Amino acid sequence: MRARWGRIGRRDRNGGDDGGGEHHRRGDEPTGGTTEEASTTSGASATSGASTTSGASTTEVGTSETTAVDTTGTSGGLGEAAVAAVAALEQVVAGVTWPSESDYPWTVFALPGAAPVTADNLKTLVEPLIVIEDGEPPLAEQLIEEEPWQDRFVALTTPQPWWSDAEYARAEQYAAIQATLEVHLVNLKLFRIGPDVGGTPLGAIDMFVIGETADGDLVGIQTVSVET
Numbered sequence: 001m002r003a004r005w006g007r008i009g010r011r012d013r014n015g016g017d018d019g020g021g022e023h024h025r026r027g028d029e030p031t032g033g034t035t036e037e038a039s040t041t042s043g044a045s046a047t048s049g050a051s052t053t054s055g056a057s058t059t060e061v062g063t064s065e066t067t068a069v070d071t072t073g074t075s076g077g078l079g080e081a082a083v084a085a086v087a088a089l090e091q092v093v094a095g096v097t098w099p100s101e102s103d104y105p106w107t108v109f110a111l112p113g114a115a116p117v118t119a120d121n122l123k124t125l126v127e128p129l130i131v132i133e134d135g136e137p138p139l140a141e142q143l144i145e146e147e148p149w150q151d152r153f154v155a156l157t158t159p160q161p162w163w164s165d166a167e168y169a170r171a172e173q174y175a176a177i178q179a180t181l182e183v184h185l186v187n188l189k190l191f192r193i194g195p196d197v198g199g200t201p202l203g204a205i206d207m208f209v210i211g212e213t214a215d216g217d218l219v220g221i222q223t224v225s226v227e228t
Contacts, residue, residue, distance in 0.1 A: 079217055115212040117189060149189055187212045
């Protein structure tokens with residue numbers, strides 16, 4: 001499974017545009033480097049099955065480094081709080097990758113008026129952000145795993161005796177992302193969606209950290225974690 005980038009248009013596996021609309025971030029590929037993977041946390045709950053909740057627009061999926069929303073808070077139906085959250089998150093995720101078997105970048109997205117997000121409506125909300133690769137099961141059959149959103153950040157920001165300068169630099173990046181999420185959003189949640197292998201998502205897993213604004217918009221960050 002691979003993330004899609006852009007406002008309305010979709011990406012294929014080779015990074016091409018299917019002509020659906022304007023893209024605001026192109027060419028985001030894994031860096032190819034392999035780094036030590038963040039430790040898996042306990043207490044995660046897993047659910048599966050197709051989402052049955054709808055009603056929130058997902059075609060106005062927001063943003064990336066050059067966002068489509070503007071500072072008036074009117075573009076795309078987003079409130080001012082969401083616009084501010086998008087702008088702040090884009091700054092702190094720029095150049096940051098998620099450490100897994102392939103290091104993918106983080107991207108920022110926004111869903112106007114879509115709050116709240118739950119495991120039941122997640123697939124409906126994020127379907128425009130996800131590409132199903134050849135050989136993968138359809139999204140309706142993918143497993144959803146929800147876990148405390150801070151846990152994976154703690155694993156990346158808690159210093160360890162064996163850390164190199166690179167780990168310390170990464171910790172600073174993730175501390176800034178965590179702080180920005182907490183300042184701008186409430187009811188933050190972390191979801192992982194991937195092929196169900198024995199009750200665990202494995203393969204290319206789409207990972208979302210999503211929160212709400214006071215206006216009822218959803219804003220979040222998304223990456224891909226490759227775990228085989």
